[in-house]
Amino acid sequence: MRFSDYMEEWLYGEEGYYRKFRDIGKEGDFYTAVSSSAFFGGAIANGLWKQIEKGERPRDLWLVEIGAHRGYLLADMIQWLYSCDSSLIETMRFATVERQPEVREAQRAYFAERFGSGVQLHQFESLDAMEVEEAFFVSNEIFDAFPCELYKEGERAEVDKERGEISWVEAEPELRDFARRHRLSKGEIAVGYEAFAERVAAAAERLDFVSFDYGEKYVRNDFSIRVYRRHETFPLFDEELKLTEAFRESDITYDVNFGHVIEAFEGAGMSLEAYETQARALVRFGLIEMLEAYHKEARYEDYLRQVDRVKTLIAPTIMGDRFKMVHFSKSKR
Structure with missing residues (x-):
C-alpha cells in the first residue's frame, strides 16, 4: 500500500493511534507547547486581544481551534481573554473542529469541568460545516500529522503492512513535479495541505489562521520521519524499529515543509502575514x-x-527556534 495510506490508517484508522486518545505531556509519548505552559495559549490570546482593543477585529468573531485534542489551547486562550475583558466571553463565539466523536465528547467534558456553564463550546465535525462571517483559527502541531508520501530520487515508498517492510516504486508525475519545484531529492511530501487550505478559506468570509509546528521553509533532502514512544525517538528507517510493533501504538511524525504550507494557502487565495520562529512570535x-x-x-x-516552563517555549535549543509560526489571512481589513 502507499505510505500515505499506511500513515492514515496508523494515525486515524479504526484502531489508529489518535483514535485511542493518548495523553500528551510527561505521561504520554510526547509533549507540546500547549502541555508545556498555559502561557503559550495566553500569549496568542494576548496578541488577539491587542487587536480587538484597537478595533482591528470585531468583538463577536469566532475563535476556532482545529485539531484541539481535549481543547487545552482554546481553553487557555479563553481564560486569558476573560482576564483582559470579561465581556468578551459573552460577545465572542468559541469552537473546535474535530472529526472524531470520541474526541469531541472529551472536549465537552473538559470545558464543562473547567468553565461549567460559563462558556458555550460549539463543535464542528469538519471545516465544511462552517460558514461564518469572521473567524480567528488557531492550531498547534497539525501539519506534521497529515499523511505523507516518502520520496527518493523519482521513487515513492510502498509498505507491506503485514511484514512491516518498505519498498520503492516509480513515483507518479505529480510527485516528481512537486519534487522538482521544491528542489526535493529525498524526504517527505505531505498529502492534503491543498484541500485543507481550501476548506479553511471557505469556512469564513474573513479570517486569520495562525499555526505552530516544527520544520523549516526549505527541504532538508533527507528523511525526518520518525516514531515517538514514551519520549523516545526512533527514525523510521532505524534497524531496531519494528514497524509491526509500532504501528498504531506509537506516534509517527515528520518535519513540516513550510514552503509547501505557504504554497497551499496562497493557492487557496490567502495572504501570508508572518512566518517566524515560535520564540519571536510569542x-x-x-x-x-x-x-x-x-x-x-x-x-x-x-x-x-512558570519561568522554567516558558523557557521551554522560547529557548533556542528547545522549542524557540525549531518551532515556527505561520499566519495567513483572507479579506484582511
Missing part, C-alpha cells in the same frame, strides 16, 4: 510582559516554576 504577542505581570501577583516559587 514575544511579539507580549509573552515577556505577561510573565512580568504574573511576577507581581504570584508567589515567587510559582513565578520561578
Whole structure:
C-alpha cells in the first residue's frame, strides 16, 4: 500500500493511534507547547486581544481551534481573554473542529469541568460545516500529522503492512513535479495541505489562521520521519524499529515543509502575514510582559516554576527556534 495510506490508517484508522486518545505531556509519548505552559495559549490570546482593543477585529468573531485534542489551547486562550475583558466571553463565539466523536465528547467534558456553564463550546465535525462571517483559527502541531508520501530520487515508498517492510516504486508525475519545484531529492511530501487550505478559506468570509509546528521553509533532502514512544525517538528507517510493533501504538511524525504550507494557502487565495520562529512570535504577542505581570501577583516559587516552563517555549535549543509560526489571512481589513 502507499505510505500515505499506511500513515492514515496508523494515525486515524479504526484502531489508529489518535483514535485511542493518548495523553500528551510527561505521561504520554510526547509533549507540546500547549502541555508545556498555559502561557503559550495566553500569549496568542494576548496578541488577539491587542487587536480587538484597537478595533482591528470585531468583538463577536469566532475563535476556532482545529485539531484541539481535549481543547487545552482554546481553553487557555479563553481564560486569558476573560482576564483582559470579561465581556468578551459573552460577545465572542468559541469552537473546535474535530472529526472524531470520541474526541469531541472529551472536549465537552473538559470545558464543562473547567468553565461549567460559563462558556458555550460549539463543535464542528469538519471545516465544511462552517460558514461564518469572521473567524480567528488557531492550531498547534497539525501539519506534521497529515499523511505523507516518502520520496527518493523519482521513487515513492510502498509498505507491506503485514511484514512491516518498505519498498520503492516509480513515483507518479505529480510527485516528481512537486519534487522538482521544491528542489526535493529525498524526504517527505505531505498529502492534503491543498484541500485543507481550501476548506479553511471557505469556512469564513474573513479570517486569520495562525499555526505552530516544527520544520523549516526549505527541504532538508533527507528523511525526518520518525516514531515517538514514551519520549523516545526512533527514525523510521532505524534497524531496531519494528514497524509491526509500532504501528498504531506509537506516534509517527515528520518535519513540516513550510514552503509547501505557504504554497497551499496562497493557492487557496490567502495572504501570508508572518512566518517566524515560535520564540519571536510569542514575544511579539507580549509573552515577556505577561510573565512580568504574573511576577507581581504570584508567589515567587510559582513565578520561578512558570519561568522554567516558558523557557521551554522560547529557548533556542528547545522549542524557540525549531518551532515556527505561520499566519495567513483572507479579506484582511
